[in-house]
Amino acid sequence: MANSGSGDSMTVRIVRVLETFSADRTVQTAAQIGRRAGLASSTAHRIVDDLVDAGLLERDDEHRVRLGLRLWELALRGSRALRLRQAALPHMELVQTRVREHTQLAVLEQEEALFLERLSHPEAGANITRVAGRLPLHASSSGLVLLAFASHELRERVLAAPLRRLAPETVTDAAALRRLLAEVRRSGYVVAAGSIEQVSTGVAVPIRDAGEVVAALSVVLPRGADPEVAIAALRSAARGIEAVLASGR
Amino acid sequence: MANSGSGDSMTVRIVRVLETFSADRTVQTAAQIGRRAGLASSTAHRIVDDLVDAGLLERDDEHRVRLGLRLWELALRGSRALRLRQAALPHMELVQTRVREHTQLAVLEQEEALFLERLSHPEAGANITRVAGRLPLHASSSGLVLLAFASHELRERVLAAPLRRLAPETVTDAAALRRLLAEVRRSGYVVAAGSIEQVSTGVAVPIRDAGEVVAALSVVLPRGADPEVAIAALRSAARGIEAVLASGR
Numbered sequence: 329m330a331n332s333g334s335g336d337s338m339t340v341r342i343v344r345v346l347e348t349f350s351a352d353r354t355v356q357t358a359a360q361i362g363r364r365a366g367l368a369s370s371t372a373h374r375i376v377d378d379l380v381d382a383g384l385l386e387r388d389d390e391h392r393v394r395l396g397l398r399l400w401e402l403a404l405r406g407s408r409a410l411r412l413r414q415a416a417l418p419h420m421e422l423v424q425t426r427v428r429e430h431t432q433l434a435v436l437e438q439e440e441a442l443f444l445e446r447l448s449h450p451e452a453g454a455n456i457t458r459v460a461g462r463l464p465l466h467a468s469s470s471g472l473v474l475l476a477f478a479s480h481e482l483r484e485r486v487l488a489a490p491l492r493r494l495a496p497e498t499v500t501d502a503a504a505l506r507r508l509l510a511e512v513r514r515s516g517y518v519v520a521a522g523s524i525e526q527v528s529t530g531v532a533v534p535i536r537d538a539g540e541v542v543a544a545l546s547v548v549l550p551r552g553a554d555p556e557v558a559i560a561a562l563r564s565a566a567r568g569i570e571a572v573l574a575s576g577r
Numbered sequence: 578m579a580n581s582g583s584g585d586s587m588t589v590r591i592v593r594v595l596e597t598f599s600a601d602r603t604v605q606t607a608a609q610i611g612r613r614a615g616l617a618s619s620t621a622h623r624i625v626d627d628l629v630d631a632g633l634l635e636r637d638d639e640h641r642v643r644l645g646l647r648l649w650e651l652a653l654r655g656s657r658a659l660r661l662r663q664a665a666l667p668h669m670e671l672v673q674t675r676v677r678e679h680t681q682l683a684v685l686e687q688e689e690a691l692f693l694e695r696l697s698h699p700e701a702g703a704n705i706t707r708v709a710g711r712l713p714l715h716a717s718s719s720g721l722v723l724l725a726f727a728s729h730e731l732r733e734r735v736l737a738a739p740l741r742r743l744a745p746e747t748v749t750d751a752a753a754l755r756r757l758l759a760e761v762r763r764s765g766y767v768v769a770a771g772s773i774e775q776v777s778t779g780v781a782v783p784i785r786d787a788g789e790v791v792a793a794l795s796v797v798l799p800r801g802a803d804p805e806v807a808i809a810a811l812r813s814a815a816r817g818i819e820a821v822l823a824s825g826r
Binding site: 383394397435 | 586588591592598599602627628632643644648652653654655656660663667684686691693696697709710711
């Protein structure tokens with residue numbers, strides 16, 4: 329019942345439709361969605377119609393569609409992303425007050441760092457991260473923390489795969505990355521200078537829930553800034569977030 | 578293809594599954610989901626399996642499922658909820674600094690106020706609102722602002738329907754509500770004392786984008802507090818958010 333002729337389940341087709349939307353592509357026609365999702369035009373139109381009927385997509389006066397508020401609501405209402413983010417937000421604001429740069433919260437998702445929240449000081453410098461955006465584990469400071477405390481299997485899989493160079497200083501040598509991850513596990517923080525953008529340094533610490541690392545909290549500093557204040561602020565915030573998570577269990 | 582024997586589209590069934598999750602019910606078995614969604618057990622299991630395969634639900638070691646991070650990511654990445662909320666957040670923090678209570682951002686969705694964001698001061702009083710939660714238009718201060726500036730048709734529909742009393746001071750008389758809404762349109766703000774909870778007063782202002790009211794910004798004050806500082810802080814924040822929205826168009 330859920331399967332069509334091509335073998336994809338309806339759920340997979342819906343996901344393929346939703347995947348065509350991004351921060352840079354918020355409004356599309358059904359025909360554009362079909363092309364981008366690799367679906368036949370008639371199939372794309374039928375799925376889009378269904379999604380509009382259910383409120384997961386919204387149609388404008390020019391018959392283009394965008395992601396619906398109903399989808400946002402259903403995705404957030406009972407999600408651990410929201411729980412984690414609500415626990416973290418007041419503490420992220422404290423980091424923000426002390427460090428006055430960008431402060432991010434990220435989790436591990438499908439072998440990448442997925443950013444759940446970002447606060448930015450009006451005068452802060454460059455920052456590539458976006459809420460609901462992703463970065464590679466081996467390049468971002470958040471990703472390095474998540475990778476350092478990930479399962480042995482996942483870590484070995486990432487170390488065995490090609491490590492893409494995002495900036496001249498991205499660690500792309502598996503042996504060097506392995507040493508760096510061991511150092512992160514020992515020290516409990518990472519300072520990643522120029523690994524994503526030459527002009528900035530990421531600093532990140534782990535956040536634990538029930539003994540397991542569930543997220544990374546990070547700040548982006550201008551390159552060359554002393555990371556000591558940021559490390560202290562992040563560690564203090566992580567302890568605060570961990571206390572909130574523990575109280576909510 | 579998208580339709581099953583019962584006439585519901587697969588999309589509708591997926592929505593019914595997602596609807597069973599809430600802030601108070603974050604982890605369920607497929608059998609529980611089936612009962613709560615009114616789906617046959619075999620159907621519920623099949624849809625849950627499909628959703629887990631697609632990453633929209635995640636299964637734990639005890640074979641229970643929860644909302645997946647992938648769903649959160651897809652729902653947010655290109656959404657206007659995120660755009661609005663990112664534009665509003667720094668200004669909500671400024672309100673927070675001045676008023677030191679709860680600050681909320683809400684939009685109109687399916688004839689209710691849907692809350693996109695909430696910041697709370699550690700010492701702030703009672704507050705019923707939750708991120709991704711809803712409140713009736715006629716009772717919450719945000720809802721009253723959204724209703725005051727809604728289309729004539731929607732306003733008349735709400736005024737014609739029974740107005741539920743949430744607290745002793747909820748305005749449930751249609752004529753009184755009509756006068757209140759006219760006053761909100763004239764003054765550009767609302768002070769709703771005890772309309773949701775006796776102990777608190779909601780204060781809200783509209784946020785416009787391209788001339789249309791797209792959201793309401795509100796604070797929750799302890800009952801009896803002078804609303805003047807809050808009104809000024811909200812108006813100043815609304816102007817700031819409107820400038821960000823205008824620059825991003």
